[in-house]
Amino acid sequence: MAERTQRQRHDERDDDEVAPSPASGERTSLTSSDELDDLLDEIDEVLEHNAEEFVRSYVQKGGQ
Amino acid sequence: MAIAKVCGLETEYGIMVVGAENNPVAASGLLINAYMDRIGRSTGFDASEEHPEFDARQIHEPSVLHLDPDPDLDLLPVNTMLVNGSRYYVDHAHPELSTPEVRSAFEAVRWDRAGEEILRRSMDAARSMLPPGAEIIVHKNNSDGKGNSYGCHENYLIARDIPFGRVVSGVMAHFVSRQVMCGAGKVGCEQPGAAYDSVAFQISQRADFFEEEVGLETTVRRPIVNTRDEPHCDAERFRRLHVIAGDANMSETATFMKVATTAMVLAAIEDGAASAIPVLAHPVRAIRTISHDPSLRSTVELIDGTMVTALDLQWQIFEVADAWFREHGGDAVGPGVAELALTQWQSLLDGLGANREVVADRVDWVAKERLITAYAERHGLGPTAPRLRAIDLQYHDLRPGRCLADRVGLQRMTTDDDVAAAVHDPPESTRAYFRGRCLEKFADDVIAANWDSIVLDTGSDPLRRISMPEPLRGTADLVANVIDASSTAAELVQRLGS
Structure with missing residues (x-):
């Protein structure tokens, strides 16, 4: 629930920033923010289920 | 005049076994053997002429350095040349893939991607050799977040007659500051002696691991400019x-910008056009200061005492490359490379200096930082929280469906078809073409292959070693007809007149 509220607030803030940034000739910030939100919606399904354990067990030997 | 910037990339991949014993050396060997089994080939790499201890400063002291810290790590030599001209092998405790030598940054990107695809196919092939449910996971990253690093190295052909000191002073500021375009981003800090959470997010994966300005080491006390002098070609004329x-x-x-801008800086050095590149007072401190500050506002000191930002440095190096291109043309770095790289360079520096979001489709650290910041905000997570570290790791995960870099909207320069073809085809622009075609067409007769020679069994004693001391000989233009017309290795040798 708390996440949802935060998300909406995020969206509203983005709505105020529809104008493309002057430095960007390629895409507007709204489009990329929408894409980012979509990714955030699905990321938990893609992320390793036990992130803490996964991160802890990720140990490499030093290389070059 | 600058010589052709023949170049290549060598990547050590992170490796982890889940669901079975996690022995990285054995897993790396298994990964490569599984791939070779699947494609039905095996060709020995001839390492008899490898000399990683040779130093460009001409201080050859092989007894002093590079003893492997753990001799047991090299017990399982797996080492092979592939038909696309790459070398695929176990280095220390990592699978490593070196792209074939190529003539331009465009090709470097394409064969680097082909390398990723080979690792992906290897993971798939290895699954059938592991217990049910177990898998080998490969990451294209450079650190485990616990102080262990492994590299992605670049190689560039440079003229032997340029004093090495001039090369060092010319490239140093670029190696310190190019991370603003080419850094892959990292949660936390691994600098020796610093607390992990003393930096929430930094620009480069590697900056924490550099401790010297110049040196021969690659695994400890890593130097910003490495002096390994092992050209794998005519040592009288070239350095690598x-x-x-x-x-x-x-x-x-x-990847394109890393290779293209570095090739241009090196060409400018060879053409005597790089004297305006700024000289840093403390390069090691500077590479870390820049990496640790994603706001890009931190300044670093030049030898004249001036304080400059990373973007200031990059703009000055851009001006040098731009002036070099206008005076000398871009032939040394390959067709169309300089034109695109200079346009992109300007666009990236403009974007990084203004609204950074516009470069999130091209700059890894910006794409990763944006994802991590938004995720932390949504879930109320503190800096360096485990889930943020997992996102960092998984940005580099090569498993289809798991790789977060695939999902953040990065611009492509290749197509999937280009990459799939480059898994099999060697580049046409260098001697890698000859190597790859021989391995493909005369597989049974190739006894050994390495970067600058290939040993063929022509059916009669003795074996024939074909030397390739010149990286731009053996191209498709020069040898395609000869290879096409030969149906056996013996015929090939006869036609080559060797």
Whole structure:
């Protein structure tokens, strides 16, 4: 629930920033923010289920 | 005049076994053997002429350095040349893939991607050799977040007659500051002696691991400019500059820019056009200061006492490359490379200096930082929280469906078809063409292959070694007809007149 509220607030803030940034000739910030939100919606399904354990067990030997 | 910037990338991949014993050396060997089994080939690599201890400063002291810290690590030599001209092998405790030598940054991107695809196919092939449910996971990254690093190295052909000191002073500021375009981003800090959470997010995966300005080491006390002098070609005429101060990139634009801008700086040095490149007072401190500040506002000191930002440095180096291109043309770095790289360079520096979001489709660290910041905000997570570290790791995960870099909207410079073809085809622009075609067409007769020679069994004693001391001989233009017309290795040798 708390996440949802935060998300909406995020969206509203983005709505105020529809104008493309002057430095960007390629895409507007709204489009990329929408894409980012979509990714955030699905990321938990893609992320390793036990992130803490996964991160802890990720140990490499030093290389070059 | 600058010589052709023949170049290549060598990537050590992170490796982990889940669901079975996690022995990285054995897993790396299994991964490569599984791939070779699947494609039905095996060809020995001839390492008898490898000399990683030769130093460009001409201080050859092989007894002093590079003893492997753990001799047991090299017990399982797996080492092979592939039909696309790459070398695929176990280095220390990592699978490593070196792209074939290529003539331009465009080709470097394409064969680097082909390398990723080979690792992906290897993971798939290895699954059938592991217990049910177990898998080998490969990451294209440079650190485990616990102080262990492994490299993505670049190699560039440079003229032997340029004093090495001039090369060092010319490239140093670029190696320190190019991370603003080419850094892959990292949660936390691994600098020796610093607390992990003393930096929430930094620009480069590798910056924490550099402790010297110049040196021969690659595994400890790593130097920003590496002096390994092992040209794998005619040593009278050439050096191979072995660059260890870069991150492995998921963004194709970042790989392109890393190679293209470095090739241009080196060409400018050879043409005597690089004297305006700024000289840093403390390069090691500077590479970390820049990496640790994603706001890009931190300044570093030049030898004249001036304080400059990373973007200031990059703009000055851009001006040098731009002036070099206008005076000398871009032939040395390959067709169309300088034109695109200069345009992109300007666009990236403009974007990084203004609204950074516009470069999130090309710059890895910006794409990763944006994702991590938004995720932390949504879930109320503190800096360096485990889930943020997992996102960092998984940005580089090569498993289809798991790789987050695939999902953040990075621009492509290749197509999937280009990459799939480059898994099999060697580049046409260098001697890698001859190597790859021989391995493909005369597989049974190739006894050994390495970067600058190939040993063929022509059916009669003795074996024939074909030397390739010139990286731009053996191209498709020069040898395609001869290879096409030969149906056996013996015929090939006869036609080559050797």
